[in-house]
Each structure stands twice: as C-alpha cells, then as structure tokens.
Amino acid sequence: MTRWRAAVLVPAAAGLAALAAWEALVRLRGIPPYILPAPSLILRTLWDNLDSLLVSWLYTIKITFGALLLALAGGVVLAAAFALSRTLELALFPFAIALQVTPIVAIAPLILIYVDSTTASLLICAFIVAFFPVLSNTLIGLRSADPNLQDLLTLYGATRWQRLRWLLAPSALPYLIAGLKISGGLALIGAVVAEFAAGAAGRETGLASRILEASFRTEIPKMYAALTLVALTGVAIYLASNALSRALLGRWHPSERL
Amino acid sequence: MSAKIELAEVDKRFAGGVEAVQALSIAIEPGQFVSLLGPSGCGKSTVLRLVAGLERPTAGQVRVDGLAVGTREAAISYVFQDPTLMPWASAEDNVALPLRIKRIARAPAREQARQALAGVGLADRARALPAQLSGGMKMRVSIARALITRPDALLLDEPFAALDEITRHRLNDELLALWAEQGPTALFVTHSVFEAVYLSQRVLVMSGQPGRLVADLTVDLPYPRAAVLRLQPQFLQHCRRVTDALERDRLPAGAGRP
Numbered sequence: 001m002t003r004w005r006a007a008v009l010v011p012a013a014a015g016l017a018a019l020a021a022w023e024a025l026v027r028l029r030g031i032p033p034y035i036l037p038a039p040s041l042i043l044r045t046l047w048d049n050l051d052s053l054l055v056s057w058l059y060t061i062k063i064t065f066g067a068l069l070l071a072l073a074g075g076v077v078l079a080a081a082f083a084l085s086r087t088l089e090l091a092l093f094p095f096a097i098a099l100q101v102t103p104i105v106a107i108a109p110l111i112l113i114y115v116d117s118t119t120a121s122l123l124i125c126a127f128i129v130a131f132f133p134v135l136s137n138t139l140i141g142l143r144s145a146d147p148n149l150q151d152l153l154t155l156y157g158a159t160r161w162q163r164l165r166w167l168l169a170p171s172a173l174p175y176l177i178a179g180l181k182i183s184g185g186l187a188l189i190g191a192v193v194a195e196f197a198a199g200a201a202g203r204e205t206g207l208a209s210r211i212l213e214a215s216f217r218t219e220i221p222k223m224y225a226a227l228t229l230v231a232l233t234g235v236a237i238y239l240a241s242n243a244l245s246r247a248l249l250g251r252w253h254p255s256e257r258l
Numbered sequence: 259m260s261a262k263i264e265l266a267e268v269d270k271r272f273a274g275g276v277e278a279v280q281a282l283s284i285a286i287e288p289g290q291f292v293s294l295l296g297p298s299g300c301g302k303s304t305v306l307r308l309v310a311g312l313e314r315p316t317a318g319q320v321r322v323d324g325l326a327v328g329t330r331e332a333a334i335s336y337v338f339q340d341p342t343l344m345p346w347a348s349a350e351d352n353v354a355l356p357l358r359i360k361r362i363a364r365a366p367a368r369e370q371a372r373q374a375l376a377g378v379g380l381a382d383r384a385r386a387l388p389a390q391l392s393g394g395m396k397m398r399v400s401i402a403r404a405l406i407t408r409p410d411a412l413l414l415d416e417p418f419a420a421l422d423e424i425t426r427h428r429l430n431d432e433l434l435a436l437w438a439e440q441g442p443t444a445l446f447v448t449h450s451v452f453e454a455v456y457l458s459q460r461v462l463v464m465s466g467q468p469g470r471l472v473a474d475l476t477v478d479l480p481y482p483r484a485a486v487l488r489l490q491p492q493f494l495q496h497c498r499r500v501t502d503a504l505e506r507d508r509l510p511a512g513a514g515r516p
Contacts (some may be wrong), residue, residue, distance in 0.1 A: 148338045
C-alpha cells in the first residue's frame with residue numbers, strides 16, 4: 001500500500017512542484033506569454049480552443065493506434081515467418097532494417113506523393129516507425145525459448161504449430177510486450193512527425209497541424225496547449241502498455257515481479 | 259531377452275572436433291535401473307541425448323527395442339538437470355504438456371496430471387506456478403511430467419545434482435518407488451558414486467573425454483532399498499568398487515597408488 005502510494009504521490013508532487021515553479025517564474029519575472037506562457041494560461045487556452053483541439057486530438061489518436069495495431073500485426077506475423085524460415089529472414093530482414101534506419105521525415109514526402117489519401121499516408125509513416133521494435137523483439141523472443149523445452153517437444157514429436165503454441169509464443173510474449181512499449185511511443189512520434197511533413201493539408205488534421213498553424217501565427221500558448229495533449233497521449237500510451245504488461249506477465253515473468 | 263536400449267560401437271564427434279563418446283557399447287535389459295557415472299564432461303549426457311534421438315551418432319548404432327533410434331516413435335521420457343518447466347504454466351499444465359501434444363483434451367489431460375502430481379506428493383500444489391515451488395518440488399513436477407506418458411524408458415540427466423542432500427535422498431526413494439510401480443527401463447546419469455549405487459542394479463563407469471566405458475559393475479543389493487542401506491557395509495563395499503574403477507581410469511598407466 002505504501003509502495004503504491006509512493007509510486008503515485010511522489011511523481012505527482014514532483015510534477016505539481018515543477019508547474020508551480022514555472023508559474024512563479026513567469027509571474028515574478030513578468031515573462032510575456034509570446035515567449036513563455038504560464039501553465040495557467042496554457043490551461044485556459046486549452047479550454048478556450050477545446051472543440052478544435054479535441055477533433056485534432058482524436059485524429060492523432062486514430063493515426064497512432066491504427067499504426068500501432070498494424071505494427072503489432074505486421075511485426076508479429078513477420079517475426080513468426082522469420083522464425084519458421086531462415087531463408088525468408090535473410091531475404092527480408094535487410095528491407096526492415098533499411099526502413100527502420102531511414103529517417104521518417106525523409107521518406108514521408110515520397111509517401112505523401114504516392115498515396116492519395118493523407119490519412120493513409122500518415123498511417124503508413126507511423127507504421128514504418130513503429131513496427132521494427134515489435135518485429136525485432138518478437139523475433140528475439142521466439143529464438144530465446146528454453147533449449148531443453150525445445151528438446152522435450154522434439155522428444156514428444158510436437159508439430160511446428162504445437163511448438164509455436166506451447167513454447168515459442170509464450171516465450172516470446174515478454175519480448176513482444178517490451179517491443180510494444182517502445183512502439184507505442186514511436187507510433188505517436190511517427191504520427192506527429194509525418195503530419196508535420198505533410199503540412200496542414202487535407203480536410204481532417206491532427207495535433208501537428210494545430211501546432212504548425214499556431215506557430216505561423218506565433219500563438220505560443222496555443223502551441224503549448226496542443227503540445228500538452230501530445231505529451232498526455234504519450235504518457236497514457238506508456239501507462240496503458242505497462243498495465244497490459246502487468247496483466248499478461250504479472251503472474252509469472254520476473255520483469256513484473258515486485 | 260533382447261536389450262531395451264543398445265549402443266553398438268558408438269562414436270559421437272561434435273562440429274568443432276570435440277569427441278564426446280568413443281567406441282561405446284552398452285546393452286540394457288528391459289526394466290533395469292542403470293546408472294551412468296563419470297567425471298564432468300565425459301559424455302554421459304551425450305549418451306542420453308543419443309538414446310533419446312536428440313543427437314545422431316557419428317558412427318555406430320543406437321537402438322531402442324531393436325530398432326534404430328528415430329525409425330519409430332518410442333515411448334521415452336527425459337528428465338533434465340534443470341526442472342525445465344514452462345514458467346507461465348501451472349504445475350498441472352506443465353505435467354499435462356506431453357498429453358496435450360498427443361492431442362488429449364485439456365480437461366482429461368489435467369485430470370491425469372493431477373493424479374500424477376498426487377503420485378509425487380504435490381496434490382495440493384497443482385495450480386501453483388513453478389516460481390512458487392521449491393527446487394525439490396519443481397523436480398517432482400518434472401518427474402511427474404516424465405512419467406505421465408507411462409514411458410517404457412526413462413532417461414534422467416543428473417536430475418538431483420542441484421538439490422540439497424536431504425531433498426536428494428528423499429527424491430531418490432521416491433524415484434525408486436515410482437520405478438518399482440511403473441517398471442520402465444531407467445538410465446540415470448550422475449556424478450555421485452553413492453547415488454549411483456543406491457539407485458541402480460548396474461553402474462556403468464565412463465572415462466573422461468572422450469567418453470569410453472571403463473567398468474560395468476553389478477549392484478546386487480535387494481529392492482526395496484531404504485535409507486538405512488547407506489550405512490551398511492555391503493553398500494559401502496559397492497561404493498568402493500565404483501570409486502576404484504573411477505580412480506583406476508584417472509591414474510596414468512603404470513602409476514602406483516598414492
């Protein structure tokens with residue numbers, strides 16, 4: 001109980017203290033809002049622009065989670081295929097690495113040209129950023145099953161499918177979750193960065209477009225308001241992936257043992 | 259009566275040139291309890307892996323029931339030095355694994371698993387995860403899993419080496435009771451002279467690398483054996499013979515005894 005309370009209270013207190021210091025600094029020094037807005041002003045701006053910001057927020061969330069789901073599905077399927085066929089891995093893994101190491105801002109303009117729908121191109125961009133950690137972690141997980149258990153399954157004449165179900169999939173799960181924790185944040189980064197590259201084009205737009213617009217008009221408080229929503233989304237993804245990890249691994253995996 | 263397990267002039271060389279086993283010939287009668295004793299790295303485990311079909315001999319023949327290993331699925335079970343349990347699965351699900359691979363439905367497989375666990379004194383721990391069990395308990399689960407398929411050959415690779423002496427003695431007695439009840443041919447690898455003599459009808463002594471057979475000793479002590487046997491002169495006499503065989507091999511030819 002005390003542990004839990006400390007885990008919530010300490011970071012909350014630290015956060016509030018930082019905000020208070022920020023507020024005090026702005027007020028005491030009389031820093032103008034177009035240089036650094038106070039937290040209270042950011043909050044008020046957020047409230048005043050809630051309607052337009054919420055629509056953009058939902059759009060960014062849609063791109064982020066869409067890309068994350070695609071990354072999860074694509075990464076896991078590809079990792080399973082690589083685990084079953086060494087040849088396939090040798091053939092395709094270099095492509096995955098090339099996609100991973102090429103900065104997304106450099107690829108995004110091309111994708112935006114090739115793909116008609118802005119939403120689809122943003123999804124593709126965020127997917128490219130997010131899928132590699134899932135792929136590479138799951139692949140490592142599939143390869144790190146206990147060799148003795150592997151022998152045991154061989155001895156009992158298990159089929160490939162049984163091996164995957166009884167041994168490889170559960171062994172890979174902790175690695176997959178670790179990959180997902182990274183990919184969750186990356187999907188959000190991908191969604192925002194790709195939208196920056198796209199510019200404020202298209203009918204539906206996300207938080208990046210709000211930040212761009214506000215910067216053109218030097219509405220610094222509004223930039224901060226949109227930024228706050230991006231940051232909160234990232235924190236929410238982090239907390240959700242931790243909760244998922246605890247739910248799936250909490251009973252047996254050392255990484256979740258308190 | 260023909261041999262249950264037979265190795266004829268078996269050589270095993272691993273990639274990299276390590277010669278694990280050299281010109282090894284062994285024949286084990288059905289239902290016999292045989293120990294394979296030797297210093298670390300003498301190829302004892304390799305012999306078990308050859309019999310289980312997990313390794314192929316470089317030369318010579320390994321036969322189970324008169325047939326070359328791998329030609330048909332033999333009812334062989336294997337107990338590793340580590341308990342080798344799936345950390346995500348309960349004790350009963352671990353024990354049920356061989357049955358599940360043989361496509362027996364979950365409910366009847368679990369029911370059999372609970373009976374097997376009761377047979378090793380773990381009726382009340384069926385739902386426990388491996389992390390919640392002591393080392394001795396985990397090994398009991400491992401033995402229950404090995405016996406659930408009613409194998410007619412049981413291969414044990416130093417299963418009790420990592421346990422404390424009290425637990426080890428207890429498990430020796432339990433293993434003998436289960437062997438007497440189910441009657442499989444047992445091939446038990448150990449580096450403990452006392453354990454080998456206590457358990458077996460025959461002790462095969464192997465030399466250091468590459469593994470060769472240096473002695474084949476009969477232990478004509480009656481079953482059931484009980485703890486008190488460890489203090490009796492005829493037991494110690496057998497231990498002495500086995501130790502002498504080990505020592506003879508260790509000393510260079512022509513060297514006198516110290």
